Amino acid sequence: MSIFLYAYTLAEAPHDLEDLTGVEGRNLFMVTVGKVSAIVSAYGQKTLTLSGDDIFAHQHVQRLLMSQASIIPLQYGLTLSSLAQVERVLSNNEAVLEKELNRIYRKVEMEVTMRFDVPDLLDHMIEKYPFLRDEKGKVLNGRLLYFLGDRAKKGEKFTRMLAKEKEIYKSKLQEMIGPWCAEISESRLPRSEADVVTFNCLVNRERLRVFEKSIYDAGDRFAPHFAFSYNGPWAPQNFCSQNLISYK
Structure with a gap:
C-alpha cells in the first residue's frame, strides 16, 4: 500500500472531499503540515499502472479541486511510500509550497x-x-x-x-x-x-x-x-x- 498524490493546497483552503473518489475508486483525504496540505488517496498497487479509468479519475479530481480553491496540480503517477513520507515532503517544502500557492491564489x-x-x-x-x-x-x-x-x-x-x-x-x-x-x-x-x-x-x-x-x-x-x-x-x-x- 502506498499514497497517491493529486495536488498541494493551502491548509485553510475550503476543499470538500466528502464522497470524492480518485484512482481505484478510493476516497480522498488531506495531509496537513503547517500552512500547506497534500490531497491524497491510498493506492493498492506496488508499481504504477496506466489505467484509463484511473487517469480520468485523476483529472476529474483535479478539476473539482481547482473549482473549490487554488491548487498546485500534480502529474498522474506521483506516489509516496507512506503518510510519514508525505508529511516529510510537506515539512521540507512548506515555505516553497506556501509561496507558490499564494502566487497562484484565486488564479x-x-x-x-x-x-x-x-x-x-x-x-x-x-x-x-x-x-x-x-x-x-x-x-x-x-x-x-x-x-x-x-x-x-x-x-x-x-x-x-x-x-x-x-x-x-x-x-x-x-x-x-x-x-x-x-x-x-x-x-x-x-x-x-x-x-x-x-x-x-x-x-x-x-x-x-x-x-x-x-x-x-x-x-x-x-x-x-x-x-x-x-x-x-x-x-x-x-x-x-x-x-x-x-x-x-
Whole structure:
C-alpha cells in the first residue's frame, strides 16, 4: 500500500472531499503540515499502472479541486511510500509550497490559440507580399520546385516572411489579452504551419469575463483571416514551479 498524490493546497483552503473518489475508486483525504496540505488517496498497487479509468479519475479530481480553491496540480503517477513520507515532503517544502500557492491564489490557467484561417496560406501571403510569387516557380539545381499539385514547395522567402508575419500578430494579440493576465507565456508545444501562437495565461478568476471578451475583440479586429480558440479554466499546471519541490 502506498499514497497517491493529486495536488498541494493551502491548509485553510475550503476543499470538500466528502464522497470524492480518485484512482481505484478510493476516497480522498488531506495531509496537513503547517500552512500547506497534500490531497491524497491510498493506492493498492506496488508499481504504477496506466489505467484509463484511473487517469480520468485523476483529472476529474483535479478539476473539482481547482473549482473549490487554488491548487498546485500534480502529474498522474506521483506516489509516496507512506503518510510519514508525505508529511516529510510537506515539512521540507512548506515555505516553497506556501509561496507558490499564494502566487497562484484565486488564479486559473487559460490557453489561447491564434491561427490563420485562409484557404491557402501561400496564396494569402502572395496576395499580401507579391514578391513571393516567384516562390511558386523557384528553380534549384535545375529542378522546378513545384511538385505539390497546385501548391508550390515553399522556399526561404516564404518561410522568412511567414515567421515575420507571425511575430507581428503574436505581439498584437499579446497587447490585447496581456493586460488581463497575471502572467502570460508562449507555449512551446509543436504547432501547425497555420498556427500563429498559443499563449498560456494565468488569469485572476475575477477577470475571466473581461479576459474572454478580449479574445472576442481580437477575433473581430483580425477577421476574416484569423481564427481564435481558447480552453480552460484549468489548474495552473504551466505556472507552478514543481521542480522546486524536493522529494528526498
